[in-house]
Structure formats: structure tokens, C-alpha cells
Amino acid sequence: MVIVVLVFVPFENNYVGVFLKQFSGVDWDKVTQRDTVENSIPITLIEQTGKNCIVSAENFDIIIDHKYFVRSADLANELNFDREHNTLTLNCDLLAGDKSRLDIWYVVEESVNHSMKYEYWITAWNNTQP
Numbered sequence: 563m564v565i566v567v568l569v570f571v572p573f574e575n576n577y578v579g580v581f582l583k584q585f586s587g588v589d590w591d592k593v594t595q596r597d598t599v600e601n602s603i604p605i606t607l608i609e610q611t612g613k614n615c616i617v618s619a620e621n622f623d624i625i626i627d628h629k630y631f632v633r634s635a636d637l638a639n640e641l642n643f644d645r646e647h648n649t650l651t652l653n654c655d656l657l658a659g660d661k662s663r664l665d666i667w668y669v670v671e672e673s674v675n676h677s678m679k680y681e682y683w684i685t686a687w688n689n690t691q692p
Contacts, residue, residue, distance in 0.1 A: 588669065588676045597673035601625045602665045604687060607657060608649065615654040619664065622648065630670050632678045637666070641682075658686035 603625070605617040623645060626634035637643075642651035650664075668680035 588667075588679045588681050592675040593669050593673060597670050597675075598667060599628070599630060599670065600665070600667050602663050605650065605652075605657075605662050605664045605684070607660045610654055613654055614651050615657055616649050616651050617657070617662075618648060619643070619650045620648055622650065622664075625666055631668050631680070632671050633668070633680060637680060637682065652684075656684045658684060661687040663687050 603619060603621050605619050607615055607617055609616045619641075622641075622643060625631065626638050626643070628634070631637075644650075663685050664682060665685065666680065666682045669676045669678060671678050
């Protein structure tokens with residue numbers, strides 16, 4: 563019976579849907595621009611230790627210390643942020659060379675959709691970007 567309910571009943575707006583939404587990724591098309599905060603900083607390779615790389619992350623603290631970023635501690639832990647040295651420890655496979663760009667987008671708490679969720683990704687550094 564439970565399987566039938568899960569398969570045939572749309573659960574976007576019931577308790578199961580609400581519960582599962584907190585674990586799903588962000589659908590940025592459903593979040594208004596007003597509720598989205600977009601950040602990016604350069605990261606530079608300092609040291610490689612096996613599969614992990616230590617990268618400089620100047621101004622990362624400004625991003626995670628912002629009052630609108632409710633889950634910033636989760637991101638800081640996920641990226642192994644060392645506040646004293648302004649470094650992150652990442653899997654080297656994520657980097658796009660010695661200098662890369664770390665993009666961090668998050669949704670403010672007041673948002674109707676995907677409240678308090680965040681995503682980050684790393685792309686190649688482009689010197690022509692503002």
C-alpha cells in the first residue's frame with residue numbers, strides 16, 4: 563500500500579514531499595533572483611597531499627560570515643576551511659588548474675523554494691571575468 567501511495571500520489575505538497583525536498587538539490591529555476599546570493603572567489607593551489615589539495619581561499623570568510631548564509635558552517639566543514647590560514651582542503655580532481663574559481667550560490671532563509679540550501683562548484687579561472 564505504501565509503495566502504491568508513493569508511486570501514484572503526487573507528493574510535492576504533502577508531508578513526504580516536504581521531507582524529501584530538504585535532501586534534494588536546488589532547482590535554481592524555482593528560486594527567485596531576489597532569494598539567491600551568488601558569490602565567487604579565486605582559489606590557488608598551495609600544496610598537494612595525495613588526492614587532497616590545499617588551496618588559498620582569500621575572502622571565503624566574508625562569504626560564510628554573512629548573516630543571510632544560515633548554513634555556512636556546513637559549507638565550511640565540507641570544504642575543510644582553515645580560518646587561521648584562509649585555506650580549504652579539496653579533492654584535487656575538483657580543481658581546474660593551479661588557479662580556479664570557486665562559485666558558491668545559496669538561498670536565503672525567507673525563500674519559498676529551497677530555503678537555506680546551497681551549492682558550490684569549481685571552474686577554470688578566466689582573467690577576463692570581472
